[in-house]
Amino acid sequence: MECLRVKLYTPTGIFKNPLSLKGIEIYPLPPYSTVIGLIYRAMGKKWQGEHFQISIQGDYEAIYRDYVWFKKYDFKKRKLEKLPLQVPILYNLWLLIHIKASEELLNEIESGLKKPKELLFLSGGEYPVKVEEVKRVKCFEKSFSEEDNITLNYHAYIPKEFKERISFSGSGEGILFSLSYFYKNSQKPKTYSWIDAYYFQKGTEIYGSLILDEDNNPVFLAEPIVEESRRAEEEYVRFYAGNWLMASACVGALKVLENAGEDIGKFVKEKSLALPKELWQRLPDLYAEYLLKDAEHTLRASYEKEKDKSKFNPYNVIILRSLGDFYKNSPFTNPALRYITKLKGVFIENIDQVKNQVKTSFIEGYKYFLSKAVGTSQTCFFCHERQAKNYVDATTFTPLFASLETVRNFIWDPIPICKECEFLLYFASAGFYKSAGKYLFVYIPDDLLETYRLNLILSTKEEIEQEKSGRVWSVVKYVLDLEKQKSSWVLQNIYFVEIEMVGDATANIYSFHISPNLAKAIRELIDHYPKNLQDIFSEFLFYIYTGRSLYEFLFLLLSGFFRKESYENLETKTIEARIVKAGSNMHFLGPNLLFFINFQEVLNMNTQKYYTNWAFRAGQELKKLYNENESTQKKLEPLTYRLLEAVRRKDKEYFIHNLIRAYLEVEKEIPFFFKEALDDKNFSMIAYAFLIGLNSEEKSKEEQSKEGQATDEGENSESA
């Protein structure tokens, strides 16, 4: 058989799952539809129902993280809004594509790719794609035994049907993706057919019945047409956890099922959840029971607190409290709905009766939910299987989706959803772990059961020995342990999603992942985190997980410390304000603050970290000289402000200028070290360490004893 072999190169590629918004989900290679789209643009024509077979392999040099702009349109304000999001980008990407088609079509594709009618881009890339080769190659089938296997030279998508014919040795079973394929319908609204394929990393050894091209590249052609009925096993309702949102919903449902005594392992395979129909029908009941477990205490306590007993509403106490943040104004939470208000003023003598009433109302809500359907001809975006009956909007998952009437979501047209997937999304709130007004979820892209287990650690484990790091830390440690077992692509894509409610219907969504550098810094240094700053440990975690600079963190902290008076009334509603406040609560500066500098420099892979201590000591010594004389003593504070300003502006010249003047003041020459070491790379490190030293309290015992016990251990041991 003959195939067309195409080699493509692009400097950058981002292959987003359409739900990647704030979730940082990418594919390791472009999905089939992306390559098919590129072929049609090269031919300068529209798809008209043709089908051909295609094989996708590729390699990239690195994954890096960068910001890209997402846009959304606000119909009310008639304004285009932009949002910067950090996404993983594949850097220096080569693709090896094989295409098998009828002779006529193959000719057309060949001449299109040799002389494209438009500039070719792969989605998300800023640079045109370079077509490096378009060549007809002979392909043949050959059998390989385990002994004379072949090694993949490229990462590859291997379609599910294909995978059953071959064997693998070495690294794992591959990662299953459901990938968009040919259009099912190219008229608007466009719908895709989907294809299941496993991603295997290069280096994997394979054998069995293979197809090779004339240069011995294996070829993994996908079936030309995807069978619609491939998942039509009637007795199951299936869900596909292909993004963090659906994964959190699946995890929530699994928690509910486990609570009901089910053996959940048998419902999960790789990324999918398959529930027997009979069990699915009982799920609303089981969910109500889950929400009502241990409810007695909550109900009684809130009944006691309610001054006007006629206002007490057990439905709201249980259901609204659990679902309110994530599903504002949904059929389960909208305060205008009758089955919700019905329970107002219920007495609490018979707690079982009250619980039953709440459950009955919840089931009524479910029935009302089922009745809310709109006609669409589209397939559900989430399961790729059932017919959509609605579009997702703010009631389905408030933090992520906007109302379709007022605001179009950031990157997609309305997302069609089936009733089953829509109901499952209501389990996401059970999937997230709630703590101090924040919700946290950890996502492993290739393994739903593992995701479940990890989130169980997050939600049930006792606060561990280091209270400062708590649950998140125990999960981080667990993820670090996975390093050896998982493919590097998976490791790069394990991440946490944190949702912080900032208003009734608004939330900040953050996601963070653990890079190899961060893992190293955590392992080496986390035990030295300053004990007097435990209150802002989670802010610190936020900074490092989201890749923000700890020098910004330190700047806020020092600003708070230096300008105590002006922050007396500061409200601590934001992360930044909490850091400033913590700074203003500090009684003195000590060497333990160098922790932040050291941590940042491990992240920066700086080999000159020893300058930190040097600069700190230089600061201490200068302070000592200033304090020897009353006239210079007064000048210490203005000097500190000027240096802080220089650091904020990253103005090295201004910093050095002030430093020279400062040393002149005490009739000293600026230490040679500064001239040698104060380059752009080391500026923040040295400047902050110097500033901390300059204001550290080692020499002023008086003040410290005035401030009383609020000192850390270092200080106690010194005075001993």
Ligand SMILES: [Zn+2]
């Ligand atoms: Zn669905």
